[in-house]
Amino acid sequence: MIMIKTQRVMMKIVLLMTLTMLVTACATSPTGRKQMILIGDQQMNEMGITSFQQMKTAQKISSNLRQRKYVECVSFAIINALPDHLQKSQWEVVLFEDDSANAFALPGGKIGVHTGLLKVAETPSQLATVLGHEVAHVLSRHGAERVSIQMATQTGLQVADVVSQQRIEGSTGRQMLMTGLGLGAQVGVMLPFSREHEEEADRLGLNLMASAGFDPRQSVQLWKNMANASSGNRPPEFLSTHPEPENRIIKLNRFMDKALSLEMEAKQRGLNPQCNP
Numbered sequence: 084m085i086m087i088k089t090q091r092v093m094m095k096i097v098l099l100m101t102l103t104m105l106v107t108a109c110a111t112s113p114t115g116r117k118q119m120i121l122i123g124d125q126q127m128n129e130m131g132i133t134s135f136q137q138m139k140t141a142q143k144i145s146s147n148l149r150q151r152k153y154v155e156c157v158s159f160a161i162i163n164a165l166p167d168h169l170q171k172s173q174w175e176v177v178l179f180e181d182d183s184a185n186a187f188a189l190p191g192g193k194i195g196v197h198t199g200l201l202k203v204a205e206t207p208s209q210l211a212t213v214l215g216h217e218v219a220h221v222l223s224r225h226g227a228e229r230v231s232i233q234m235a236t237q238t239g240l241q242v243a244d245v246v247s248q249q250r251i252e253g254s255t256g257r258q259m260l261m262t263g264l265g266l267g268a269q270v271g272v273m274l275p276f277s278r279e280h281e282e283e284a285d286r287l288g289l290n291l292m293a294s295a296g297f298d299p300r301q302s303v304q305l306w307k308n309m310a311n312a313s314s315g316n317r318p319p320e321f322l323s324t325h326p327e328p329e330n331r332i333i334k335l336n337r338f339m340d341k342a343l344s345l346e347m348e349a350k351q352r353g354l355n356p357q358c359n360p
Contacts (some may be wrong), residue, residue, distance in 0.1 A: 113223055113287055116279075120224060121231035124190070130167035131189030131226070135175070138195060143180040145198055151178045154196045156358035157210045157297075161218055162330045164295040165348075169222065184312055188217040190226055203308045208292070208301035209357040215295075216288035223287060281326055282334060289335060289342045296354035306331050 110120040139193065145151060158176040160167075170191030181197035184204075188194045194214065204210040293299040310328035326334075349355075 101231065110224070110228075116283065122227050124224070124227070127227045127230070128191035131191035131193055134187055135177075135191070135193040135195070138179070139177060145178040145180050147178070147198075147259040150198065150201060151298060152301040153207075153358055153360055154178050154201075154210070156356065157207055158194050158196075158214055159293045160297070160354075160356040161211060161214050161291060164291055164354075165218070165222065184309065186213050186217050188214070188221045190221055194218070201360070202306055203312050205302055205308065205360075207356060207360065208297040208299075208307070208356075209305040210287065211295065211297040211356075212299075212302040212305045213289075214288075215292035215297075216284045219284040219287035219291055220280065222291070223280070223283055225284065229277070229280070238277050264349075278326060285326075285331060286338050289338055290345055293345040294349055294354075295345065296349040296356050299339060299346055302335050303332050306335070 109117065111117060133274055155176045159174070162174050169192075174192040174194065176194045176196070176199060177198050182199040182202045183197050184202065186194070186196045186200055194217070196214070200210070200213060204213055231263075289299050292302075306328040
């Protein structure tokens with residue numbers, strides 16, 4: 084009888100917490116998608132700046148001045164196409180010595196590019212495709228959203244852990260239950276949501292690089308290059324946070340007309356980035 088009452092109390096707590104989160108944490112992404120944000124922009128900026136400082140200490144920074152100027156040229160062309168409040172951030176761009184074809188942007192105005200990406204992104208517009216995508220994550224507050232989901236998921240797992248102690252005898256049985264719940268949360272919640280973030284960043288990033296004056300059609304070739312570079316090294320899409328390049332290309336083509344019109348408008352305003360690889 085006590086066990087049943089405890090379970091009911093815990094379920095009421097979960098329900099109350101869920102309702103509170105939905106009421107107090109509702110936000111909207113630039114595409115109009117509803118978001119749950121439980122953490123402030125200032126906190127995210129501080130986390131991004133701290134993480135970036137740690138990366139600069141732990142990773143080798145490229146000494147190739149020509150490549151660094153090239154990456155900065157493309158990056159700041161993208162930054163200048165952002166809304167005013169984001170342009171005002173003290174943006175910092177660093178080229179890291181790393182063979183992986185990767186780049187990232189962090190809240191707080193930080194952009195990191197790996198030298199390996201320059202072997203795959205063969206033109207300024209292809210590099211702008213990647214950087215537009217990464218900056219779009221910041222524009223869409225995806226980092227804050229992911230942290231919020233992790234906070235909410237962890238709270239639910241902690242409550243389930245308390246309930247499981249009442250229902251399952253022995254640490255082995257309880258650990259099995261928590262493992263199952265953790266996997267369910269990861270595959271059922273976190274990964275699909277991350278794929279949604281990736282698709283949203285693709286769409287916004289395409290518009291962003293086009294608004295900066297880059298050629299959005301080069302995004303298709305970029306992802307073809309990515310597919311060739313990573314062939315055989317990707318997990319199945321349903322267990323990956325990143326869509327397959329082939330599926331990415333299909334979805335990018337759906338938004339190409341809008342991006343091309345934005346590029347034309349940018350050119351009419353005199354935006355034509357001259358960034359030399």
